[in-house]
Amino acid sequence: MAYPYVSDREVRVISKYFGDPKHRHVDTYVERGGYKALETALALEPDAVVDIVKASGLRGRGGAGFPTGVKWSFMPKDSNKPHYLLCNADESEPGTFKDRELMRWDPHQLIEGCLIGAHAIRAAHVYIYCRGEFFETNQVLARAVEDAYAKGYVGENILGSGRTIDVTVHQGAGAYICGEETGLMASLEGDRGEPRVKPPFPAAVGAFGMPSTINNVETLCAVPHIIQNGGEWYRQWGSEKSPGTKLFCVSGHVNKPGNYELPLGFPLIDLIEDVCGGVRDGNALKAVIPGGSSVPLINADEARACALDYEGCVEVGTMLGCASVIVMDEKANIVKQVRRMVDFYAHKSCGQCTPCREGTAWTARLMRGIEEGRGTEEDLDTLMQMTQQMVGTTICVLSDSVAAPVQSSIEKFRDEYLALIRRDEKVGVA
Amino acid sequence: MSEVPFKNPGWAGNTGDFDLTEDQVRGDDFVGERPLDGGHASGAGAMPYMLSERNPDSKLFEGEYQERFEKILTRYPKKRAALLPALSLAQELRGHVSPESMDRVAELLDLSPAYVRGVATFYTMYNKRPVGRHLVQVCTNISCNLCGADEVLDAFLRYTDTELGQTSEDGEFTVIEAECLAACGFATCVQINSRYFESVTPAEVAKIVEHLKANSGGDD
Numbered sequence: 001m002a003y004p005y006v007s008d009r010e011v012r013v014i015s016k017y018f019g020d021p022k023h024r025h026v027d028t029y030v031e032r033g034g035y036k037a038l039e040t041a042l043a044l045e046p047d048a049v050v051d052i053v054k055a056s057g058l059r060g061r062g063g064a065g066f067p068t069g070v071k072w073s074f075m076p077k078d079s080n081k082p083h084y085l086l087c088n089a090d091e092s093e094p095g096t097f098k099d100r101e102l103m104r105w106d107p108h109q110l111i112e113g114c115l116i117g118a119h120a121i122r123a124a125h126v127y128i129y130c131r132g133e134f135f136e137t138n139q140v141l142a143r144a145v146e147d148a149y150a151k152g153y154v155g156e157n158i159l160g161s162g163r164t165i166d167v168t169v170h171q172g173a174g175a176y177i178c179g180e181e182t183g184l185m186a187s188l189e190g191d192r193g194e195p196r197v198k199p200p201f202p203a204a205v206g207a208f209g210m211p212s213t214i215n216n217v218e219t220l221c222a223v224p225h226i227i228q229n230g231g232e233w234y235r236q237w238g239s240e241k242s243p244g245t246k247l248f249c250v251s252g253h254v255n256k257p258g259n260y261e262l263p264l265g266f267p268l269i270d271l272i273e274d275v276c277g278g279v280r281d282g283n284a285l286k287a288v289i290p291g292g293s294s295v296p297l298i299n300a301d302e303a304r305a306c307a308l309d310y311e312g313c314v315e316v317g318t319m320l321g322c323a324s325v326i327v328m329d330e331k332a333n334i335v336k337q338v339r340r341m342v343d344f345y346a347h348k349s350c351g352q353c354t355p356c357r358e359g360t361a362w363t364a365r366l367m368r369g370i371e372e373g374r375g376t377e378e379d380l381d382t383l384m385q386m387t388q389q390m391v392g393t394t395i396c397v398l399s400d401s402v403a404a405p406v407q408s409s410i411e412k413f414r415d416e417y418l419a420l421i422r423r424d425e426k427v428g429v430a
Numbered sequence: 431m432s433e434v435p436f437k438n439p440g441w442a443g444n445t446g447d448f449d450l451t452e453d454q455v456r457g458d459d460f461v462g463e464r465p466l467d468g469g470h471a472s473g474a475g476a477m478p479y480m481l482s483e484r485n486p487d488s489k490l491f492e493g494e495y496q497e498r499f500e501k502i503l504t505r506y507p508k509k510r511a512a513l514l515p516a517l518s519l520a521q522e523l524r525g526h527v528s529p530e531s532m533d534r535v536a537e538l539l540d541l542s543p544a545y546v547r548g549v550a551t552f553y554t555m556y557n558k559r560p561v562g563r564h565l566v567q568v569c570t571n572i573s574c575n576l577c578g579a580d581e582v583l584d585a586f587l588r589y590t591d592t593e594l595g596q597t598s599e600d601g602e603f604t605v606i607e608a609e610c611l612a613a614c615g616f617a618t619c620v621q622i623n624s625r626y627f628e629s630v631t632p633a634e635v636a637k638i639v640e641h642l643k644a645n646s647g648g649d650d
């Protein structure tokens with residue numbers, strides 16, 4: 001037994017060394033087969049690397065699920081401008097805690113993934129945009145980068161291949177919106193992290209105005225394993241459209257919360273009841289948010305029918321997002337928790353677009369009124385109507401993210417709202 | 431990291447079969463001492479910390495900090511990109527980012543003061559006014575909230591004798607609510623200066639506060 005909790009149903013590919021502090025050292029990493037994939041990749045043409053990743057079907061793990069190989073293939077092939085690879089390590093979606101663990105336990109895996117990605121898109125510089133609050137993680141990562149430089153895995157003429165790739169760890173300063181790719185680029189350049197309209201897409205005009213690609217930490221961590229073992233190997237797990245393994249961050253009312261690496265398509269109910277040891281105190285399951293705070297809630301019946309892959313979640317009316325499973329039992333106060341999420345978005349809205357800046361604040365105010373017993377039934381209609389106007393009307397999807405939990409909770413847990421509006425006694429506590 | 435008088439409530443302490451030392455869990459063993467001259471251009475020595483020992487009158491920048499600042503400049507193709515790291519360094523030295531600090535950083539990076547104000551006020555980690563020696567940030571977002579973060583927050587306010595967002599009279603503590611700190615499986619998560627305390631229960635708060643009072647000064 002090691003990492004807080006492990007399960008024998010896990011397939012630990014990228015999380016294999018969680019809980020082993022020796023693995024942070026470059027020598028241990030190399031002894032265990034590290035940087036072999038980098039050697040393999042550097043011997044190949046960039047396009048051949050892209051083809052392997054395409055064949056694996058790896059999809060972006062940051063939430064959108066866009067195929068990684070396809071994203072890489074958008075980069076220009078013969079431009080004389082410098083290219084950049086940006087690693088999105090600005091993890092701050094409520095419910096998500098996988099990237100921090102990946103970086104603090106296995107920093108070299110990420111560095112190797114970044115180097116292979118940089119080779120594939122012909123980039124000479126990688127920026128790892130790491131969340132500002134992660135002081136410890138930033139130090140671990142930066143130290144690992146230094147070790148990799150010292151050993152010749154990063155820097156000039158890597159492993160005698162003639163390729164030069166630099167890696168820089170960039171520490172953010174606290175802004176959820178910098179996890180949005182254009183916001184991240186603005187922030188890296190020393191500006192406010194305000195997203196901008198696309199096109200132009202980052203592959204044409206990205207960081208510092210140059211062609212750039214942005215990948216999530218978990219995506220890049222999977223890359224060395226795919227290069228080493230081949231695209232077909234990765235397809236032994238998951239489904240045709242969602243192949244591979246994924247880290248599931250389970251939090252909330254379960255007995256064994258934590259990160260579990262499972263094949264995509266894993267049944268949600270097995271994750272809760274078997275892998276995580278069931279709901280706390282043997283309570284009944286009430287609601288689950290399967291993909292972090294930006295996706296619609298589902299009720300217990302829907303959770304029983306939900307398979308955890310990109311398509312399976314859509315079938316039950318929600319999204320996989322970044323697979324942050326938040327579990328709520330019968331004692332949970334849905335209205336309070338949704339209000340807390342809305343508060344988060346109201347705080348994090350960058351303020352550029354009116355529907356988001358005003359909408360998040362008004363939603364938060366109405367939700368709080370209902371929670372504190374000042375609500376009316378008309379408020380529910382207002383909330384539904386207002387959040388509908390917040391979908392698809394803004395530059396980025398932060399505003400859409402508010403609509404998802406609010407609308408789904410009103411649809412599925414209307415009774416709870418009504419109980420608060422009518423000031424009934426029987427409402428959850430936590 | 432000095433020895434803690436209580437069992438680290440953080441991270442996996444509740445599984446009962448986890449035998450790593452605190453330094454190993456946190457990575458302090460691995461990181462070791464920071465190179466004072468700013469280290470390699472990758473960033474290790476130039477990465478900011480949040481210290482409890484700081485001086486609002488420090489010069490921006492001199493000595494070790496000047497070396498770190500210069501190292502930061504080598505990391506980006508454009509000078510402006512050094513703005514966020516430079517503001518972080520200023521905060522590490524002075525404890526908060528005052529309008530004067532912003533103006534000084536603007537001067538160093540050839541930017542307009544108005545632009546730097548605009549950027550500095552966008553980000554939550556820059557304290558725009560002085561905070562206590564220990565900035566206690568309790569996550570009360572959904573996952574922690576489900577596991578009782580409100581009670582943990584109340585306990586911190588009670589034991590430090592402060593109002594939410596205010597600094598205690600002795601200047602030791604500022605307690606604020608934080609948004610998700612990305613440690614949702616180890617709820618409740620509390621960040622105190624640079625350091626994460628995880629799986630904190632209301633019962634442990636008194637011990638944490640005592641510990642901080644006893645060890646005031648140096649890294650957290």
